[in-house]
Amino acid sequence: MIDFGAVGQSFDLLFSSFGPWLVVVPGIVLGLIFGATPGLQISMAMAIFLPMTMYMDFIQAMLFLTAIFTGGSFGAGIPAILMNIPGTSSAIATAFDGYPMARKGQHNQALGVALASSVIGALMGYVVLFFMIQPLSYMVLRLGPAEMFVVILWGMTLIASLKGEQVLKGLMAGFVGLLVGTIGFSEIGLARGTMGQTYLLDGVPVIPAMMGMFAASELFKLANKGFIVESADARKVKVGEIFEGCRMAMRYPVVMIRGGLIGVLVGAVPGVGSSVSNLLSYIETKRRDRDPDSFGKGNPKGVVASEAANSSSEGGSMATLLALGIPGGGATAVMLAAFAMHNITGGPQFIRQQTDVVYAIIFANFAQVFLLVIIGLLFIPLLANIVKVPMRYLIPSVLVLAVMGSFGLTGNMTGPATVLVFAVIGWIFRHYGYSVPAAVIGMLLGSLAEKSLLHSYQISGGDITYVFERPVTLAIFALLLISLFSQPLMKRLKARQEAAQL
Numbered sequence: 001m002i003d004f005g006a007v008g009q010s011f012d013l014l015f016s017s018f019g020p021w022l023v024v025v026p027g028i029v030l031g032l033i034f035g036a037t038p039g040l041q042i043s044m045a046m047a048i049f050l051p052m053t054m055y056m057d058f059i060q061a062m063l064f065l066t067a068i069f070t071g072g073s074f075g076a077g078i079p080a081i082l083m084n085i086p087g088t089s090s091a092i093a094t095a096f097d098g099y100p101m102a103r104k105g106q107h108n109q110a111l112g113v114a115l116a117s118s119v120i121g122a123l124m125g126y127v128v129l130f131f132m133i134q135p136l137s138y139m140v141l142r143l144g145p146a147e148m149f150v151v152i153l154w155g156m157t158l159i160a161s162l163k164g165e166q167v168l169k170g171l172m173a174g175f176v177g178l179l180v181g182t183i184g185f186s187e188i189g190l191a192r193g194t195m196g197q198t199y200l201l202d203g204v205p206v207i208p209a210m211m212g213m214f215a216a217s218e219l220f221k222l223a224n225k226g227f228i229v230e231s232a233d234a235r236k237v238k239v240g241e242i243f244e245g246c247r248m249a250m251r252y253p254v255v256m257i258r259g260g261l262i263g264v265l266v267g268a269v270p271g272v273g274s275s276v277s278n279l280l281s282y283i284e285t286k287r288r289d290r291d292p293d294s295f296g297k298g299n300p301k302g303v304v305a306s307e308a309a310n311s312s313s314e315g316g317s318m319a320t321l322l323a324l325g326i327p328g329g330g331a332t333a334v335m336l337a338a339f340a341m342h343n344i345t346g347g348p349q350f351i352r353q354q355t356d357v358v359y360a361i362i363f364a365n366f367a368q369v370f371l372l373v374i375i376g377l378l379f380i381p382l383l384a385n386i387v388k389v390p391m392r393y394l395i396p397s398v399l400v401l402a403v404m405g406s407f408g409l410t411g412n413m414t415g416p417a418t419v420l421v422f423a424v425i426g427w428i429f430r431h432y433g434y435s436v437p438a439a440v441i442g443m444l445l446g447s448l449a450e451k452s453l454l455h456s457y458q459i460s461g462g463d464i465t466y467v468f469e470r471p472v473t474l475a476i477f478a479l480l481l482i483s484l485f486s487q488p489l490m491k492r493l494k495a496r497q498e499a500a501q502l
Contacts, residue, residue, distance in 0.1 A: 010359035013059055022066040023056065023064040024368055028375050031071025036079055039079075042072030046334040050341075058342040059357065063364050065338055066318075069331050070368045073311045074118040074376055081110045081303070083398060085211065092437055093282035097295060097302030104298050108238050109417045112245020113303045117256060119369050120249075121308035124260035125267070126313020126365045132319070145455035146466070147472045152449045154480040155276045156442060167484075177439035180190040180204055181446015187454050199414045201445065208406035208415040210440050212422030213429070219395045220427050227390060242380055245300075252304050255285050259308030266309075267316025277316075279441065281309035315365075322358055323351060 008073065014020060034045035046068050053061035070260030076091035081098035094114060101110035156174045181191035184203030194200040253366040259281040266277035285305035293301050312333075321332045339345065344354075351358055389397070429436050460466030467473055 006355035007359050009356035010363055013356060013360040014364060019057070020060045020063050020364065021367075023060055024067045024364070024371060025375065027064045027067025028071035028368065028372055029379075031068040031073075032078075032375065033378055034068070035072035035075025035077075042069060042076070042331050045072060046331055050334055050337060053338050054341055058344060059360055059364075061338050061342065062335070062361050063368075065331075065335050065360065066314075066365055067368050070311075070365065070372055071375070072331075073122065073314055074115060074307070075374060076310075077118065077303075077307055077412050078111065078380070081114060082107060083394075085402070090278055090313070091306070092440065093278040093306035094303055094310075096282060096306070096437075097297070097299050098306075100296065100298035101300065101303070105239075106298065108241035109245035109248055109300070111380045112242040112247075113249040113300045114245075114307045115242075115373070115380065116246040116249035117259070117304045117307035118311040119373050119376075120256055121260050121263060121311030122314060122372070123349055123366065123369045124257070124308070125312035126318075126362050126369070127315075128261075128264045128312070129315040129319050130359070130362050138395040143460065144470070145285050145452040146470050147476060149449060149452035149456055150473050150476040150480065152445050152452065154476055154483065155280060155445070156438065157480050157483050166433055166435070167488075169433055170438045173436070174438035174442040177442020177444075178266065178446045178449060179442075180439075181206070181443040185280055187451055199412075200248040204443065205406070205410050205415055205418050206443050208370040208402075208410065208418040209443055211402045211406060212419040212424075213426030213436050213440055219398060220423070223391070223395065225391050239377075239381060242377065247443070248300050249304050252301050255301050255304045256308045258284065259305045260312040263309035263312030264316040264319075268320050269315025276441070276445070277313045278310040279437070281305040306309070318361075322361075355490055369422040404420040455480060 019442045030045055031042060032047065035042055046065050049064070049068065052063060057065065073090065076086060077094040077098065080086040080091040080095035081102050084095050084099040086092045086095050098110045098114065101107065156178070157171070164302040179193070181204070184201055185191055191201060253256075262284065263277040266280060282295075282302055282305045285301055286292050289295065289299075289301065291299075317332045320336060344350065394440075403418050406419045407413070410418075426436055429439060456466075467477075
């Protein structure tokens with residue numbers, strides 16, 4: 001399965017000159033900056049700097065873009081931990097326990113946990129890619145629109161059940177998110193839910209909506225606080241505690257490995273990727289833990305699960321790109337554009353004919369992961385000082401950052417207006433106990449769910465028995481039902497056992 005001749009040639013490509021490595025450190029730093037700045041996306045950074053790759057050879061171009069990808073994957077977790085603002089949708093689950101850790105004065109440890117988990121997760125992703133690129137590409141080909149639709153529903157169900165006793169509210173929030181995600185023109189050119197407003201024809205801008213629901217609504221809650229961290233002693237930035245956080249992450253190898261595997265598998269599914277993998281990994285970790293009630297209150301396992309999954313999904317999405325020529329998300333779509341700029345087409349033929357180049361990209365990413373440790377440790381102490389900023393300065397600064405970022409994304413006032421509207425909606429959701437993450441994920445996946453359902457309908461001709469001919473669809477649907485009903489059934493059985501013992 002491994003072509004050792006090509007492995008040797010890949011080392012020649014990487015180490016015959018310093019050229020390919022000159023762009024790696026700037027790429028990681030750019031990724032960290034864009035990932036850590038709310039409103040700026042990793043794919044945006046890659047798109048902005050894509051024209052520069054025209055002046056590089058193909059290997060150097062791929063190293064530069066994957067370095068931005070690697071740095072951004074970790075960078076997105078930094079604002080999620082310090083400000084409860086996921087830098088991208090891939091860090092949503094990081095905020096669930098990272099931010100409560102920061103509120104308790106454990107921001108240094110939380111950042112250390114995130115760095116170690118990101119590094120190990122990214123490493124796992126590329127190791128799996130090295131050994132499994134061909135089987136993974138075969139598995140992805142087996143997933144049709146019917147499977148994609150059920151995967152999305154399964155993910156929604158898992159996310160809705162995050163707050164064990166409020167599953168119904170979670171499902172309702174997710175359904176509202178799905179409906180919001182379908183606003184605008186449909187696949188067949190039909191406008192829905194726009195209420196006659198032309199600026200909604202392209203749909204609701206999801207990233208500004210996510211920033212409003214997560215960040216702005218949380219800031220409303222903190223308006224009367226002096227600092228994010230109340231205790232002055234706990235606000236100190238201590239490098240020793242960041243290292244302690246790194247060691248803390250190593251205490252949960254099972255959580256990390258499970259998160260890494262979930263990230264690779266989900267990351268290989270086009271259109272889903274790290275946005276869902278971090279949530280699935282978090283939910284699975286919470287479900288299997290002996291103390292699930294500690295999640296959401298600052299349990300480091302939650303940060304490990306999320307960061308390991310979102311970082312390893314990079315390897316999964318690269319598998320789809322290299323093996324099939326299909327981008328798994330925005331970042332790999334930019335890489336596909338880089339392929340085209342160098343007259344290269346991804347897919348099985350590319351892997352067969354240029355195996356040395358594929359291996360060179362994978363080996364270069366191993367090195368990038370170790371560089372991320374050094375650069376990340378230099379970067380974290382600077383950003384951790386955010387907890388020392390009084391809330392009276394932090395709240396307007398974050399709001400201005402969110403508004404400017406949203407304006408940059410949409411290019412008009414639609415972005416800032418969306419932040420404001422969804423900040424109010426987010427506050428209402430939080431106040432009445434409806435799941436904000438479920439609503440956000442619904443918005444992110446609404447259009448993809450609709451597209452998958454429509455394609456399934458077109459393929460089957462409306463015949464429902466088509467589903468029974470798809471064993472993978474049925475298997476995922478069974479998992480969905482187990483996820484939905486296992487928890488209440490187990491509780492009922494436990495209650496009966498306790499009643500019988502009395």
